[in-house]
Amino acid sequence: MQDIKQLVHYLLRYKGTLSLSIFCHVLMAVFTVISIPLVIPFFQLLFTDSVDKTISKPDSILKIIDWLKYYFIQVIESQGTSKALMLVCGLIVITFFFKNLFRYLAMFFMVSVRSSTVRDLRSRLYSRYLENAVRKQNGQKRGDLIARIISDVQEVEWSILRFIDAIFKSPIVIIGSILIMLSINVNLTLFVFILMAFTTIVIGSLSRTLKKQSMSLQQKLSKMTSIVDETIDGALLIKVFRVSDYWKSRFERLNESFRNTLNRVSWRQDLSSPLSEFLGVSLVVVLLWYGSHLVLNGSMASEDFFAFIFAFYNVIEPSKSFATAYYNVRKGSAALQRIDEQLNIPLVEREIAAGTKSFKLDHGIYFKNVSFSYGNDIVLNQLDMAIAKGEKVAIIGPSGAGKTTIMMLLMKMLQADSGHVLIDDTPLNNISKDSLFEKIGLVTQDPFLFNASVEDNITLGRNVNNTNQIENSLQQAHAFDFVKRLEGGTGNNIGDRGDQLSGGEKQRLTIARALLEDPDLLILDEPTSALDPESEEAVSQAILSALKDRTAIIIAHRMSTVKYADRILVLKKGKIAEQGTHIELMEKKGIYADYVKIQSID
Structure with missing residues (x-):
C-alpha cells in the first residue's frame, strides 16, 4: 500500500484537475443512478392496461420508488397518458446525455493528470540518475535502469492510472444502485448479496500471487534489456571469440522465462473479466428465477422487477470494472515498487555542504590531513598535498591508490571523512558547486x-x-x-x-x-589510456596546448603525458609515496622509475 500512497502523492500535485475529474465522475454516477428508476413508469404503461391511480402519497422520503410512482400518477392525471409517456422518454434521453457528457469530461480531465504523473515519475527517475551517475549504481545494470524509466513507468500508466477512474465512479454507482434495489424489495436485495459474497471470495482468491508474478515479470524484462545493451556494445568481441551461440542461448533462456511468466500473469489477469461476467450472469439467472416467483405470486410488480434487474446490472458492471481495476492495480504496483526502490536510493553517501562562495584560485589548492574510505576500505589516509596556481601536477599510482577519489573530492562529488580541502584559504565546502564547475574543465x-x-x-x-x-x-x-x-x-x-x-x-x-x-583548473582523468600510439601523440599535443597558462591535475597510468608535468605525485595506499619531476623521480629509481621501465618509455 505504501507505493500506492506514493502515487496518490503524485496525483495530488494536480488536485485542481483531479478534483474536476472526480466531480465529473460523481455527476456521471449520479445520472447513472437516476436513470435506473425512470424505466419503472415506462414499463408500468407498457405491461399494464391501466395505471393504478389510487397510490397515496408516501410517508417516508426513503421510499424512492413509491415517490416516483406517485408523481407519475400526478402527471398522467394532469397531462394525459401520451404526454406522460413522452415526458418519461425525454427524461431518459436527457439523463443519459448528461451521464455520457460527464463521463467524457471526467476522462478528458483525467488524461492530463495521467500524462503529467507519468512525466513526473520519469523526470524524478532521470534526475536521480543524473545525481547518482557519479557513483556506482549499487551494482545495477544500465538495462535495468533504462527499463525502470521506460517500461516500469509505462506499466504504471497502463495498469494503475488508466483504471483509477473506476476507483472513483464505481463505488458511487454501486451504492446508489443498491439503495434503489433496497427501495424496491429488501428481501430480494439481501438474497442477491448473499450470492455476490460468494463470487467476491472466488474472484479475490485469484489476485493473491498477481503482484509477485508481476514483479518477477518486470525484473526479467530489465535483465533482457541489459543483455541487449551489452550485446550491442560487445557485438564484435562476441563474434571474434565465437560465443554468439552462448549469448543467443543466454538471451533465449531469459526470453522464454519471460514468456512463461507473461503467460501466467496474463492468464490470471485475463481471467478476472470473463470470470466476473460468468458469475454475474449466473447471479442474474438465479435472480430471474427467484424474482419471477415474486411477480407471479403478486409479491412484486413486474415494472418494479425490471427496474430491480436494471439496478442490479448497474451493480454488476461497475463491480466488474472495479475487479479489473483491482487486478491491474496489483499488477502495476509491482512496477511502482521498482520505481520507488530507485527513488529511495540515497543521493550521496555523506552529506556535502552546498556552499555559497565563488570559486577563485589565486594561490593554490590544498589537501590537509584528508582521509576517505568506502566502508571499511581506506582509500586516502591523512593525505597532505599542495598544488600551486599554474602548476601542472600528475598523479599516478596503482588501482585503488586514491587517484580518482582525489578528483571526486575536489569536485565536491564526495565528502572527506576528516581533514580539509582548501582553495587558497577558503574551505571547498564553502564554495558553491555551480561556481566551482564554471572554473573546472574535465576530460575523462x-x-x-x-x-x-x-x-x-x-x-x-x-x-x-x-x-x-x-x-x-x-x-x-x-x-x-x-x-x-x-x-x-x-x-x-x-x-x-x-x-x-x-x-x-x-x-x-x-x-x-x-x-x-x-577554465582556471583542468582535470585530465587518464585521457590517453585507451588510444593507439598515433592517436595518443595527437591527443598529447592537444593536452600540452590545453595545459598552457592553467592549473592542471593529470591522473594517469601511462607516462607519455605524465612526464611533461611540472611535478609528479606517486600515490600508494592513500598517501604520497614519491614526488618530483620526471628526471628527479627517475634518478631515485623508486616506484615511478619502475612504472617507466615497465612501459619502456624512458
Whole structure:
C-alpha cells in the first residue's frame, strides 16, 4: 500500500484537475443512478392496461420508488397518458446525455493528470540518475535502469492510472444502485448479496500471487534489456571469440522465462473479466428465477422487477470494472515498487555542504590531513598535498591508490571523512558547486559523445556567446582542422557515441569541450589510456596546448603525458609515496622509475 500512497502523492500535485475529474465522475454516477428508476413508469404503461391511480402519497422520503410512482400518477392525471409517456422518454434521453457528457469530461480531465504523473515519475527517475551517475549504481545494470524509466513507468500508466477512474465512479454507482434495489424489495436485495459474497471470495482468491508474478515479470524484462545493451556494445568481441551461440542461448533462456511468466500473469489477469461476467450472469439467472416467483405470486410488480434487474446490472458492471481495476492495480504496483526502490536510493553517501562562495584560485589548492574510505576500505589516509596556481601536477599510482577519489573530492562529488580541502584559504565546502564547475574543465578516459552535431557535443547544452568561442576551444584542442574537413563543419552529426570519428578525434573533442569556458583548473582523468600510439601523440599535443597558462591535475597510468608535468605525485595506499619531476623521480629509481621501465618509455 505504501507505493500506492506514493502515487496518490503524485496525483495530488494536480488536485485542481483531479478534483474536476472526480466531480465529473460523481455527476456521471449520479445520472447513472437516476436513470435506473425512470424505466419503472415506462414499463408500468407498457405491461399494464391501466395505471393504478389510487397510490397515496408516501410517508417516508426513503421510499424512492413509491415517490416516483406517485408523481407519475400526478402527471398522467394532469397531462394525459401520451404526454406522460413522452415526458418519461425525454427524461431518459436527457439523463443519459448528461451521464455520457460527464463521463467524457471526467476522462478528458483525467488524461492530463495521467500524462503529467507519468512525466513526473520519469523526470524524478532521470534526475536521480543524473545525481547518482557519479557513483556506482549499487551494482545495477544500465538495462535495468533504462527499463525502470521506460517500461516500469509505462506499466504504471497502463495498469494503475488508466483504471483509477473506476476507483472513483464505481463505488458511487454501486451504492446508489443498491439503495434503489433496497427501495424496491429488501428481501430480494439481501438474497442477491448473499450470492455476490460468494463470487467476491472466488474472484479475490485469484489476485493473491498477481503482484509477485508481476514483479518477477518486470525484473526479467530489465535483465533482457541489459543483455541487449551489452550485446550491442560487445557485438564484435562476441563474434571474434565465437560465443554468439552462448549469448543467443543466454538471451533465449531469459526470453522464454519471460514468456512463461507473461503467460501466467496474463492468464490470471485475463481471467478476472470473463470470470466476473460468468458469475454475474449466473447471479442474474438465479435472480430471474427467484424474482419471477415474486411477480407471479403478486409479491412484486413486474415494472418494479425490471427496474430491480436494471439496478442490479448497474451493480454488476461497475463491480466488474472495479475487479479489473483491482487486478491491474496489483499488477502495476509491482512496477511502482521498482520505481520507488530507485527513488529511495540515497543521493550521496555523506552529506556535502552546498556552499555559497565563488570559486577563485589565486594561490593554490590544498589537501590537509584528508582521509576517505568506502566502508571499511581506506582509500586516502591523512593525505597532505599542495598544488600551486599554474602548476601542472600528475598523479599516478596503482588501482585503488586514491587517484580518482582525489578528483571526486575536489569536485565536491564526495565528502572527506576528516581533514580539509582548501582553495587558497577558503574551505571547498564553502564554495558553491555551480561556481566551482564554471572554473573546472574535465576530460575523462572514456569520451562521452552523443548523437548530435559537433557544436552540441562541445557545448553540452551550455550557453555560448558566439561561434568564435567554439572555434577557439577547437583550435586549442588541435581539433579545428579535422572538424573543418567534416561535411557541415561544427554542424556535422557525429553519430551514436561519436562513431563517425576516430578515437583520437573523439578525445580531442572532449578536450575542446573542457576548454570552452576557459577554465582556471583542468582535470585530465587518464585521457590517453585507451588510444593507439598515433592517436595518443595527437591527443598529447592537444593536452600540452590545453595545459598552457592553467592549473592542471593529470591522473594517469601511462607516462607519455605524465612526464611533461611540472611535478609528479606517486600515490600508494592513500598517501604520497614519491614526488618530483620526471628526471628527479627517475634518478631515485623508486616506484615511478619502475612504472617507466615497465612501459619502456624512458
